[in-house]
Amino acid sequence: MPELPEVEVVRRGLEAHALDRVITSVEVLHDRPVRRSPGGASVFAGALVGRTFTAARRRGKYLWLPLSPGSSAPASLPMGAQVDDAVIGHLGMSGQMLVQPVGAPDEKHLRVRFTLADATGARSELRFVDQRMFGGLALSAGGAELPPEIAHIARDLLDPEFDLDDFARRVRRRTSGIKRLLLDQTLVSGVGNIYADEALWRSGLHGERPGDRLTSAQVLELAGHARDVMSQALEQGGTSFDALYVNVNGQSGYFDRSLNAYGREDEPCRRCGTAMLRAAFMNRSSYFCPSCQKPPRARRA
């Protein structure tokens, strides 16, 4: 499951292999991944032919690819509606962006195929592959700046402009459990279930501790741990786009070697030896050490 480090690897791969090439054709093999694109598959494909991706940018787990100028807005949209300044992408649970030679066998879950031609005319394919289709691609009027569709997504912990003090202030105004707040993309983006559990374990905090019962220092330490876990994963992540397929499938080795909390039910805590627990949380699981991460006392009524 791609989390922020994996998405950053994908962004770098796109930057290296998908920019400054003319899109000569777009084939949408399944409608669902373009479900949020205005006008659907036909507008999506039609608007992109002849255009060029000019950059690969990221906010949290969202990617966007600004486009070279187009001729006009698609006729099927209302007058003045402009939707084709960038392509927004999200990998969801199982999405991959692959660069393949023209004619390489289709992946089982290939959803969208872009054929690209470089200045010499040499062609390649950019493919969006997504088994479970939580992810998707969409046209946006956003352009080079943050597209409006993802304006609600906060900066992430690897972003030099992330405002730690503001984050701590906002967390400490909330009554929800800290794990829920870590996963709230309007407070901080890019933290998924795995890294949330890791950061909480490193901080010795239970995920149900309410935000307003944390000190500023605790929030700052937690954010630091979350940032460290993700930057370490990024360092160990793929170095070449060829390795991307492996990385995006979670086989980079990072998860096997470096996780201290996620997936370790009944295994000894690497700090104190106590058996780790698993608890149901938001239709998924939380893993924690019951000794290092004490649950909060019930709030007085």
Add this chain to the structure above:
DNA sequence: CAAACTACCTGACTGC
């Protein structure tokens, strides 16, 4: 506004 819930997806796995 904040909080909490559900829907969306497919495939691997488990138990009968």
Add this chain to the structure above:
DNA sequence: TGCAGTCAGGTAGTTT
């Protein structure tokens, strides 16, 4: 062997 059930989980949308 098959079939039903469970689990994985990010985000948008709805409800309270």
